[in-house]
Amino acid sequence: MGFFERLKQSLVKTRNQLAEKIEGIIKLSAKIDEDTLEELEEVLISADIGVSASEKLLSNLKEKVKTEKIRLPEELKEALKEEIIKVFPAEKLEIVPPTIILVVGVNGVGKTTTIGKLAYKFKVQGKKVILAASDTFRAAAAEQLSIWGQRAGVDVVKHQEGSDPAAVLFDAIQAGKARRADIIICDTAGRLHTKKNLMEELKKLYRVSEKEYPEARIVSLLVLDATTGQNAIAQAKIFKEAVNLSGIVLTKLDGTAKGGVAVAIASELNLPVLFAGVGEGIDDLEEFDPKAFADAIL
Amino acid sequence: MAFEALTQKLEVVFKRLRGKGKLSEADVKQAMREIRLALLEADVNYKVVKDFVQKVTERAVGQEVMESLTPAQQVIKIVHDELIQLMGPKDTKLNFSQSKVSVFMMVGLQGSGKTTTCGKLGLYLSKVGKRPLLVAADIYRPAAIKQLQVVGEKVGLPVFTAGEQDPVAISKAALEHAHRHGNDVVIIDTAGRLHIDDELMEELERIKEAVTPNEILLVVDSMTGQDAVNVAETFHSRLHLTGLILTKLDGDARGGAALSIKAVTGCPIKFIGVGEKLTDLEPFYPDRMASRILGMGDVLSLIEKATSAIDQEKARQLEEKIRKEEFTLEDFLEQIKQVRKMGSLDQIMSMIPGFSPQKLQGVEFNEKELVHIEAIINSMTKEERRNPSIINGSRRRRIAMGSGTSVQDVNRLLKQFEQTRKLMKQLSDLEKGRKKGRFRLPFF
Numbered sequence: 001m002g003f004f005e006r007l008k009q010s011l012v013k014t015r016n017q018l019a020e021k022i023e024g025i026i027k028l029s030a031k032i033d034e035d036t037l038e039e040l041e042e043v044l045i046s047a048d049i050g051v052s053a054s055e056k057l058l059s060n061l062k063e064k065v066k067t068e069k070i071r072l073p074e075e076l077k078e079a080l081k082e083e084i085i086k087v088f089p090a091e092k093l094e095i096v097p098p099t100i101i102l103v104v105g106v107n108g109v110g111k112t113t114t115i116g117k118l119a120y121k122f123k124v125q126g127k128k129v130i131l132a133a134s135d136t137f138r139a140a141a142a143e144q145l146s147i148w149g150q151r152a153g154v155d156v157v158k159h160q161e162g163s164d165p166a167a168v169l170f171d172a173i174q175a176g177k178a179r180r181a182d183i184i185i186c187d188t189a190g191r192l193h194t195k196k197n198l199m200e201e202l203k204k205l206y207r208v209s210e211k212e213y214p215e216a217r218i219v220s221l222l223v224l225d226a227t228t229g230q231n232a233i234a235q236a237k238i239f240k241e242a243v244n245l246s247g248i249v250l251t252k253l254d255g256t257a258k259g260g261v262a263v264a265i266a267s268e269l270n271l272p273v274l275f276a277g278v279g280e281g282i283d284d285l286e287e288f289d290p291k292a293f294a295d296a297i298l
Numbered sequence: 299m300a301f302e303a304l305t306q307k308l309e310v311v312f313k314r315l316r317g318k319g320k321l322s323e324a325d326v327k328q329a330m331r332e333i334r335l336a337l338l339e340a341d342v343n344y345k346v347v348k349d350f351v352q353k354v355t356e357r358a359v360g361q362e363v364m365e366s367l368t369p370a371q372q373v374i375k376i377v378h379d380e381l382i383q384l385m386g387p388k389d390t391k392l393n394f395s396q397s398k399v400s401v402f403m404m405v406g407l408q409g410s411g412k413t414t415t416c417g418k419l420g421l422y423l424s425k426v427g428k429r430p431l432l433v434a435a436d437i438y439r440p441a442a443i444k445q446l447q448v449v450g451e452k453v454g455l456p457v458f459t460a461g462e463q464d465p466v467a468i469s470k471a472a473l474e475h476a477h478r479h480g481n482d483v484v485i486i487d488t489a490g491r492l493h494i495d496d497e498l499m500e501e502l503e504r505i506k507e508a509v510t511p512n513e514i515l516l517v518v519d520s521m522t523g524q525d526a527v528n529v530a531e532t533f534h535s536r537l538h539l540t541g542l543i544l545t546k547l548d549g550d551a552r553g554g555a556a557l558s559i560k561a562v563t564g565c566p567i568k569f570i571g572v573g574e575k576l577t578d579l580e581p582f583y584p585d586r587m588a589s590r591i592l593g594m595g596d597v598l599s600l601i602e603k604a605t606s607a608i609d610q611e612k613a614r615q616l617e618e619k620i621r622k623e624e625f626t627l628e629d630f631l632e633q634i635k636q637v638r639k640m641g642s643l644d645q646i647m648s649m650i651p652g653f654s655p656q657k658l659q660g661v662e663f664n665e666k667e668l669v670h671i672e673a674i675i676n677s678m679t680k681e682e683r684r685n686p687s688i689i690n691g692s693r694r695r696r697i698a699m700g701s702g703t704s705v706q707d708v709n710r711l712l713k714q715f716e717q718t719r720k721l722m723k724q725l726s727d728l729e730k731g732r733k734k735g736r737f738r739l740p741f742f
Contacts, residue, residue, distance in 0.1 A: 042344055045338060045344050045524070046524050048523035048525070050339070051335055108410060108519060108546075110409060138445070139413075139447075139448030140442075140444035140448055141445075143445075147440035148440060161448070192549035193549065194549050195548075227407065227526070229523025229526075229551070230338075230339050230340070230341055230523065252409075255494060256525055280438075
């Protein structure tokens, strides 16, 4: 099953309800007027796209309605989809070994699970992967990662709970060099972006990667829970400053949340969404496809 | 998306209103646009916002602008009151079983913080004389049982585990275990699940049936967006929740989800999680949450935090000083020392009205700055500390030299101090006003 079907399938529960709503709106107002746009705004905001990003989308849409003489509701829907798709930078994650992937995010977004899935994905592609259990804070985080490591069939470097996260990464890098790993994926402790000292700790992990493995490419991925609201924008901003984010992994898209805040983030920070988490299975991680995303929302 | 404090935005809206005695419909409408935006940015559900704005508009139109309140404050007062009403009343009492072992069941989505909250709640209960037993019923997430065990060890509470068998059987066995071992509360840590996962929701129903919980608490991440309502509604309709616990409030999320869920399900918010330490669980106060949602700081929590970190005698003295408006730089210094005990600075600053974290962006509040402030105050004479108004240019230069800082640094500190003093005065005025039975300032 391809991404399109899969994401669509997992979003179907939400989608029906939402799409009906939009279709209802569009059909009701055969003529496109201010009310139509206002109701579309409601749909966008309800999808967590946020006020300012929604306004931006709609003002672009209005332009389009004028210049392209859109009259039909169906065309309006397509045009709005196009606007959403356009927001996402068209970047893909390309792995050039050796690569260090730092996986960061606030607490409980699914970092460790995402790493398990990523490891499996790369392993299937024939890459050699090592996981670094740098979440030394949360109780049993390293155990959780080890279980995912076993499932994916990759090695995990871990220390005791409470040890220095940078030291774990250091060891993982040494192991990666010795075992000629293509990819080192570093799990980090969930941290709220407002905790300055914890963000400093994260910067240190980035610096260690640069210093200890200068020839490696560093990819920083922000894991974002699709249920998150507007706070995600602040998260993305601050994590971006700290570890130079390459992109976002949007998780828990199999619920009813639409993850619309990714649109706001893409539009404000020009950050691409690289992967989408659509379930609890090890292969429930797909490359993000903006078109499928927009289709699934509208 | 820099968010200015709502108060300021409304000040602008109402600037042209000076001199008017009543709020017209147009004025209120304009203000409501800002309020709507503030609520939506705080992730309050779209529909809830709509209803709310309508209600407030009705109340606000035609209101007399009270003396000594600007129209902006007047509107905010109404909004604030309505928000409190929506979120209140304060109801943080937990239901215990009179004769048998009380059963608390924690439910929620993945990653909302159930396991940590179990530990926090257990610790909280043990402090009030209960003997809780934590129950590991999350058999799905890798290492979840281990996590609860570690948490249990940290808070010094027993943890009941029975491997990865059926959670219903685990819960039943745990209850028996509690009976035998003299535990009077069991806290069941269930697996995180999506509300649309029928099979797993059914599992919760079966646990409920098997152990008849006294409390079924939905653990909600305060950063949740518009979907919070769907989630809570489903959990509520299937399990009949008794309350909510809001987690991760130590970040800068404004927690509008709390309001939405309360509005939709009617379940009271009982506790909030405010930090990573296992002691970081507090009872919920609707008025404080209302301030937070509107981006207006949280002075009460700040004071409470201060009093818990500062010893009581000192706190009493400080209070006395604030009341008499005798707050001096010496107290400021003392306070800074105490503040450092309380936790990270930006966290504390974010509780002060007008010091929204967004506004503080770019302003580095690091520990070094505090060292400078301490040095500056230490370089002042006692007289200067008591009466900063005598600090003239030459004194400033001397202080700067003495503390190894610049005159600008000294100026900044004095300004900061003046602001703090004003804030304190406002607070004590508020206190006096309350005693005389006058209206309250809206944003505290």
